[in-house]
Amino acid sequence: MTAATLDSRKNRTAIFAFLGALGMLGLGFAAVPLYQMFCQVTGFGGTTQRASKSDAALAERLGASAGAKTISIRFDGTTANDVPWSFRPEQVTDTVTIGQRDMAIYLAKNNSNETITGTATFNVEPEQAGAYFNKIQCFCFTEQVLKPGQEVRMPVLYYVDPKALDDPNMDDVEQITLSYTFHRALESAE
Incomplete structure (x- = not known):
């Protein structure tokens, strides 16, 4: 495996990790309003x-x-x-x-x-x-x-x-x- 291919894979992995972390952060902020909406609709x-x-x-x-x-x-x-x-x-x-x-x-x-x-x-x-x-x-x-x-x-x-x-x-x-x-x-x- 060449150094360029290895660097490309590392960059792609870093981008996916960053996007995954960003997605988790977004879900964390959305969880409360989504849960409240669910509870209001169902009475849960x-x-x-x-x-x-x-x-x-x-x-x-x-x-x-x-x-x-x-x-x-x-x-x-x-x-x-x-x-x-x-x-x-x-x-x-x-x-x-x-x-x-x-x-x-x-x-x-x-x-x-x-x-x-x-x-x-x-x-x-x-x-x-x-x-x-x-x-x-x-x-x-x-x-x-x-x-x-x-x-x-x-x-x-x-x-x-x-x-x-x-x-x-x-x-x-x-x-x-x-x-x-x-x-x-x-x-x-x-």
């Missing part, structure tokens, strides 16, 4: 569904035709360690009729002397309920900016899809927990 991992007002109206009609079955909803609110806010639900539990729209209110207060932008992550337990818990309006859809000492009420308009009544995995579910955690938004963490 307790991810709630986002619904329109027309979806909610249809669910109300379906829920009314299915009877007035109720379910308990528990609300939970926490903050990450670097978010000096008080954050909690106004009411810890509520009993709702499946298919009917309801509203929960969360209270947040910035206890620091600086303006902080936060974003909420959310989860539903048990996991199988995530596919049926639909949010129509939620503070988690946008970043929240609280000035020093500012206190706000943040509504969540939601419903539990009547399709949950047809799922055998939901038969023993008596309570659904909707949990939020506020984190600093990237631009306020810098």
Whole structure:
């Protein structure tokens, strides 16, 4: 094998290694949004569904035709360690009729002397309920900016899809927990 052929093979191997590393880096960055998209579509991992007002109206009609079955909803609110806010639900539990729209209110207060932008992550337990818990309006859809000492009420308009009544995995579910955690938004963490 000649030196030129050997150098050519080494260069080709280096290029493939570089492209492979670049591809892996790209997959690393794409993994989080792809996983979030998968969870939002399937309800996997307790991810709630986002619904329109027309979806909610249809669910109300379906829920009314299915009877007035109720379910308990528990609300939970926490903050990450670097978010000096008080954050909690106004009411810890509520009993709702499946298919009917309801509203929960969360209270947040910035206890620091600086303006902080936060974003909420959310989860539903048990996991199988995530596919049926639909949010129509939620503070988690946008970043929240609280000035020093500012206190706000943040509504969540939601419903539990009547399709949950047809799922055998939901038969023993008596309570659904909707949990939020506020984190600093990237631009306020810098």
